[in-house]
């Protein structure tokens with residue numbers, strides 16, 4: 045980030061051109077508009093300068109010895125921190141293929157020769173303003189995404205406080221879900237969604253009375269039917285938002301207790317009518333519950349838990365996902381080990 049002093053000094057422009065006769069009037073024209081100018085004779089020299097000096101704008105000629113303007117632009121765009129740096133390529137008016145190549149190499153804009161020196165400063169300032177607006181927008185979107193993730197994470201934590209399934213259940217289950225989703229062919233953005241949305245699966249337990257949630261013994265039929273309502277309560281809590289993250293959380297909260305054979309709740313959906321994210325979370329949630337200690341049971345060993353998952357393949361669980369789960373078991377067990385509950389801990 046540029047400091048206030050640099051802002052007051054005016055934007056720093058790096059001019060890259062092998063012709064001295066071109067660089068001099070460009071420097072004068074830019075300085076007349078309050079820009080500070082540094083220059084280089086070719087792409088290699090410009091790139092070396094950029095290792096210790098960060099310009100606000102780069103203006104580069106195309107044909108130069110060593111590294112040409114397109115390669116320089118391409119090299120700049122390879123650096124994530126320079127993603128928004130405005131790069132202006134100088135082309136000839138009649139050379140349309142150069143304009144196309146300039147955009148392909150990641151240029152922000154182009155100016156044509158012969159250069160109108162009196163308009164150059166306006167053009168640079170305009171491009172700089174647009175780039176800053178675009179960067180500010182990208183940063184605000186990123187901040188919005190982070191705050192959404194944070195709210196979701198805290199909501200999940202709130203549900204955990206009320207749930208006897210403490211420990212690292214949420215950490216393991218969300219990572220198992222990510223691995224299973226990845227192996228099932230989800231895109232990387234959908235895998236991300238699954239990782240962040242699955243911790244919400246039991247958020248509806250916030251609305252279940254303690255007398256049921258914390259009951260050490262078996263639930264009566266009436267109590268169990270109230271307990272089942274955590275799916276609908278969670279769904280209601282997470283409904284009505286346009287963000288894809290909350291929509292996915294909603295789907296998972298609603299469907300993580302559905303069964304492949306239609307015998308689950310709340311709706312008794314069957315087979316592929318159950319959203320894939322719900323089918324994934326139902327499997328990973330049960331696997332973690334089986335292999336974890338609960339107030340009312342000892343943890344099952346992995347072999348017995350996998351045997352149970354296989355036994356209920358096609359009844360409780362999507363048989364295709366069960367097969368994939370078995371195939372990636374070594375990765376699942378890595379997560380299980382990394383996020384193991386500390387025995388005797390709080």
Ligand SMILES: [Fe+2]
Pocket residue numbers: 245246274300301
């Ligand atoms: Fe649940």
Ligand SMILES: [Fe+2]
Pocket residue numbers: 209213217245246329
């Ligand atoms: Fe759970």
